[in-house]
Amino acid sequence: MSVTASMRRGNILSGGAFTAALLSLSAFMVVLLALGVILYAVLSGAMERDVDEQLIEETELFRQIYDRYGQQALVDAIGQLETPAVAGRRMAGLFDAGGRRLAGNLDTLPLSEGWMTLEFDQLLPRPNGLYRLHASGIASPDVTATLVVGYNIRVLQQAEWRLLYALMLAGVAVTAASVVAGYAVSRRMFSKLETMSGTLEAVSRGDTAARIPVSRLDDQIDRIAQRINAHIERLAVLSDITRNTINTIAHDLRLPLGRAFLEVQQATSEMADDARARGRMENVLAELESVNGTFDAIMRISRIRASGGQAGLSTVSVPDVLAEMQETFAPLLEDAGQRLICKPEASRGLTVLGDEPMLRQALANLVQNASRHCPAGTTVTLDAMKEEDGAMVLRVCDDGLGIPADRRYDVLLPFHRVESEKPVPGTGLGLALVSAIAVRHDASLVLSDNRPGLAVSIRFPPRSKINIL
The missing domain is CATH 3.30.565.10 (Histidine kinase-like ATPase, C-terminal domain)
Structure with a gap:
């Protein structure tokens, strides 16, 4: 990559449009991050509440079965959760006062009652995973038991991760779109500014016919370009007037100076006998020659500045x-x-x-x-x-x-x-x-x-x- 290309890209990346795009992107990412945290907290809380409510309902249902139909009916109801179709998603266990499993796909009694979240890898028949559990005692005149119900919340975690992944993808997509859009706009603006700079440089070198092109978008740069063109137009008029005036003066004065030079030269040649007068006339002749050289230099500079293009090169x-x-x-x-x-x-x-x-x-x-x-x-x-x-x-x-x-x-x-x-x-x-x-x-x-x-x-x-x- 050439140094010029690197400088050009550096100017584009430091342009106002690209900087504005980065600032907007930064603000958007902050909002997106805050929104992601809020959505994650709300979604996670809502799903956990739904699971807890389901576990409470199941616990109440099992209690009603136990109260109405007895322990064997509860054992039969919990046994239905051991089927392969259900075992991977839900969990239940009934334990006697000594902690022995009476029914269900949970083989170990939790150490405490109440709410808990546990990771299992040896459940029966292997419904392993992360579970939300609720353990509570069931007491009757004949027997005391502990009922544990649970729900596999790995699906909830996957939903939460999918939400984070979607937010991340949205952030990446918006970042890419903002960078590309900012670069494109900055490149277009930089191209206009570069053209404007080239035009002004051409004007500074004497090309008063140069004008900044104006697009149909009529954006801020185009409106500035129109105003600059108007100033260049007035400057061109003043420059032409000044140059024409100088050239006219130089041209008009060269003729009488040339005639005076010739007259003095002729008079000097005729003053062979008067050395003093001849010396003065030679001084006048030198001064006229100096003035004539000055006008020649002025007109030469004017012609050089007025010339353009590669003609003659x-x-x-x-x-x-x-x-x-x-x-x-x-x-x-x-x-x-x-x-x-x-x-x-x-x-x-x-x-x-x-x-x-x-x-x-x-x-x-x-x-x-x-x-x-x-x-x-x-x-x-x-x-x-x-x-x-x-x-x-x-x-x-x-x-x-x-x-x-x-x-x-x-x-x-x-x-x-x-x-x-x-x-x-x-x-x-x-x-x-x-x-x-x-x-x-x-x-x-x-x-x-x-x-x-x-x-x-x-x-x-x-x-x-x-x-x-």
């Missing part, structure tokens, strides 16, 4: 991408007094499903960001690995100053920049662009402590779990 060779990064940036870092460690051959055979230009852009941004914010002598490491669950991880690590743990989330936000001792050029969009690329690939972007320095990891899920928007 293919199997990318990780060693090839690392080799290209090494060839491009190793000389640049060397010029800055830094060193890039990258061993593409160590990741031979590793692939990832993605957009290769985007992946190259993400790694380039991370390597440039590490070089830009680290001093001379820093070592930047670029590598890749495959985890046990099949996830692919691309990492860019440095041994520089790093970023405090409480600031690592902020640097992923657009236009946010880490304060440093020396001014560092840039727009604050590099890591935001990497974050957008990670989201596009359903990957997670993790910033951690490299001790010293910063480690940035892009973790791609296993192929079987990829859910590209």
Whole structure:
């Protein structure tokens, strides 16, 4: 069984519906137990009273026979209980004053008179079992005797056991039905919640067209889903308005900025004699180029977040991408007094499903960001690995100053920049662009402590779990 399947079953079993079913089952079992005790006590008492009443009636009948017809008539009447048809169910015995058996299928006189319950295994003619007995004296002017009558109550015990067995079967059946029903309902609710979670995750990744399916049952989850869909609809409208506004502003500003850039560039080329004016115009040209790059980055992030599905994705060779990064940036870092460690051959055979230009852009941004914010002598490491669950991880690590743990989330936000001792050029969009690329690939972007320095990891899920928007 896979870990995912175990977690899924664990979530179902801990669901509200299954918990409610278990609580209802517990209450039912308590009621069933109390009802069983009451029924057992009532039934047992009622059957014992019936037996006692029958024994009293038989004792009175035998007394009347003795009083009217004498001892021999009583002996003959008791003798009828010795027949095989009767001997297994009923018992009687007549004993003289010395304890000698005069008649009946009971060969031994009980030690006391009154009510008793005894187990027999040597009765005549073998009506053995558990008996309810009543012994009483019979006195007359001529003779004194003891009359014992009994009834086999094994049948009563069997009836009591059958009642307990029936209650037990009812409890088992109700338990099984409750567990199955609770699991089925909890599984259905968990499936809905899982779908709801997947939809919200898709919305958080930029797919504002995603909606939670609503069934015809119109239960509580369906009504919540309808309300969430309404909020997503409003959020989609606001998001579209915001995105269109940003894109429009960026697009409209790029044109005049582009024209201004060209004009300044032309003016700079014509100022061959005025070095001071030429220097200022070159500064203006650099600023315009920076603004133009900012708008390019904004529009690139917007396009990445708006893209979805697996269109444009293919199997990318990780060693090839690392080799290209090494060839491009190793000389640049060397010029800055830094060193890039990258061993593409160590990741031979590793692939990832993605957009290769985007992946190259993400790694380039991370390597440039590490070089830009680290001093001379820093070592930047670029590598890749495959985890046990099949996830692919691309990492860019440095041994520089790093970023405090409480600031690592902020640097992923657009236009946010880490304060440093020396001014560092840039727009604050590099890591935001990497974050957008990670989201596009359903990957997670993790910033951690490299001790010293910063480690940035892009973790791609296993192929079987990829859910590209």
